[in-house]
Amino acid sequence: MQDHSVVIQELDFRYGSSPALKNINLEIPAHGVTAFIGPSGCGKSTLLRCINRMNDEIAIAKITRGSIHINGIDIHDRSVDVVKLRRDVGMVFQKSNPFPRSIYENVAYGIRLRGEKNKAVIDQSVQEALEAAALWDEAKDRLDESALGLSGGQQQRLCIARTLAVKPQIVLMDEPCSALDPIATAKVEDLIFQLKSDYTFVIVTHSMQQAARVSDKTAFFYMGELIEFGDTARIFSNPTVKKTEEYITGRFG
Amino acid sequence: MNSSPHILRDFDNAIAAFKSEVLAMAAKARHNLERAVQALMERNSELANSVIADDDDVDDYERSIDQHGMDILVKYHPMATDLRLVVSSMKISMNLERISDHAVNIAKRAKKISATPELSEVNLIEPLYTLADHLLRDAISSYSDGNSALGASLHTRDKELDRMHKQTTAHFASRMEEAQGRCQEYLHLIFIVRSLERVGDLSSNIGEDAVYLEHAKDIRHKSTLEREMSGEE
Numbered sequence: 001m002q003d004h005s006v007v008i009q010e011l012d013f014r015y016g017s018s019p020a021l022k023n024i025n026l027e028i029p030a031h032g033v034t035a036f037i038g039p040s041g042c043g044k045s046t047l048l049r050c051i052n053r054m055n056d057e058i059a060i061a062k063i064t065r066g067s068i069h070i071n072g073i074d075i076h077d078r079s080v081d082v083v084k085l086r087r088d089v090g091m092v093f094q095k096s097n098p099f100p101r102s103i104y105e106n107v108a109y110g111i112r113l114r115g116e117k118n119k120a121v122i123d124q125s126v127q128e129a130l131e132a133a134a135l136w137d138e139a140k141d142r143l144d145e146s147a148l149g150l151s152g153g154q155q156q157r158l159c160i161a162r163t164l165a166v167k168p169q170i171v172l173m174d175e176p177c178s179a180l181d182p183i184a185t186a187k188v189e190d191l192i193f194q195l196k197s198d199y200t201f202v203i204v205t206h207s208m209q210q211a212a213r214v215s216d217k218t219a220f221f222y223m224g225e226l227i228e229f230g231d232t233a234r235i236f237s238n239p240t241v242k243k244t245e246e247y248i249t250g251r252f253g
Numbered sequence: 254m255n256s257s258p259h260i261l262r263d264f265d266n267a268i269a270a271f272k273s274e275v276l277a278m279a280a281k282a283r284h285n286l287e288r289a290v291q292a293l294m295e296r297n298s299e300l301a302n303s304v305i306a307d308d309d310d311v312d313d314y315e316r317s318i319d320q321h322g323m324d325i326l327v328k329y330h331p332m333a334t335d336l337r338l339v340v341s342s343m344k345i346s347m348n349l350e351r352i353s354d355h356a357v358n359i360a361k362r363a364k365k366i367s368a369t370p371e372l373s374e375v376n377l378i379e380p381l382y383t384l385a386d387h388l389l390r391d392a393i394s395s396y397s398d399g400n401s402a403l404g405a406s407l408h409t410r411d412k413e414l415d416r417m418h419k420q421t422t423a424h425f426a427s428r429m430e431e432a433q434g435r436c437q438e439y440l441h442l443i444f445i446v447r448s449l450e451r452v453g454d455l456s457s458n459i460g461e462d463a464v465y466l467e468h469a470k471d472i473r474h475k476s477t478l479e480r481e482m483s484g485e486e
Contacts, residue, residue, distance in 0.1 A: 252260065
């Protein structure tokens with residue numbers, strides 16, 4: 001039996017009176033990359049944010065039906081600590097958002113928050129996270145410099161390092177390369193490829209090519225519904241649903 | 254196949270022009286084959302020479318289709334049906350180029366046979382040509398009309414051409430032994446029959462590409478039984 005990190009069942013979600021997700025059923029496999037694609041407003045980012053309960057912060061947002069289980073645990077169960085959930089399910093955003101602190105502090109912050117006080121352990125964890133994010137070689141001699149002095153691509157990799165530093169199981173990425181040039185994009189994609197055996201990635205992207213390159217599974221959403229989900233190679237060469245075919249071939253709307 | 258227009262109209266224009274080019278190449282290759290066999294039947298060396306010369310046009314088509322296919326891949330990153338159209342068209346163009354090469358082989362041998370006294374058994378070639386031409390015609394239709402059932406049917410129909418090939422080759426081989434002074438001409442006829450048999454195989458390949466284009470199913474190298482069991486024939 002395949003190990004599913006995230007199991008979403010019969011999920012309905014609303015912003016106020018507007019339904020944003022309708023009856024979503026999806027099993028995201030562990031240790032792989034799942035891409036969410038679809039036109040703007042289709043609900044893909046909303047669903048991504050449901051996975052670590054980021055939507056809890058939005059007053060009018062509400063799950064009205066269904067459930068999300070991570071490793072068999074209902075994430076809306078009363079016993080679930082949301083802070084721990086967000087540590088286990090890290091998130092990288094569209095726009096890189098490093099803290100206005102040093103490179104070192106950006107990565108060390110989450111480690112300290114986790115309760116680690118030993119300087120040597122924190123140093124080691126910072127180095128490991130920066131190495132995992134393929135930023136160590138570029139940053140090791142300027143750890144005390146401001147993170148804001150890094151290039152856009154480096155800042156995004158720093159955000160990935162910051163996410164990895166707290167040892168998550170799942171990494172959610174909301175259009176992580178939309179503001180990056182092709183070289184920086186390739187570095188982030190290579191990073192995903194290198195790390196996917198240790199983490200479960202869920203990536204929202206508007207780039208069909210990126211979804212085709214980095215993901216193992218692809219889910220296509222349209223107007224709040226999951227239209228098709230399957231192996232990426234099949235979705236992009238032979239989708240079974242006409243709507244998916246129309247979207248990925250650019251014959252839409 | 255996608256019938257609704259692409260958001261980027263330039264893409265639709267590029268795809269339409271690309272497909273037209275493949276169909277023009279197909280028409281040219283088929284015409285070359287027809288004229289090669291006509292040159293054989295009518296002992297017309299001039300016509301045979303023009304078939305040999307016109308093969309350059311088919312080679313040009315193949316190069317141009319490869320280039321335009323690459324351009325579309327680089328420029329538009331086509332997906333799904335569009336991607337399959339580019340890939341299968343490039344493969345079909347390769348098969349058409351080989352068919353035209355066989356037309357040239359037939360034309361070259363037709364010239365040599367024309368230079369010798371008339372041989373009535375040349376007429377035995379005609380039914381093989383007729384079947385090979387029908388297979389080629391239907392292969393082209395299966396691609397142009399998106400008719401995958403027609404494309405899948407070619408594999409079985411090609412078996413009849415294989416049977417005729419064996420039978421006619423055996424006949425010419427036995428005649429070689431009997432009429433020893435005309436060995437060379439019968440050998441030419443055996444190679445002509447072989448070329449027509451290959452045209453059937455290549456047409457069957459085109460039919461398989463048409464099936465892939467429509468349904469993303471790879472039916473190459475499958476036996477008739479396997480095809481029947483999976484509902485492809």
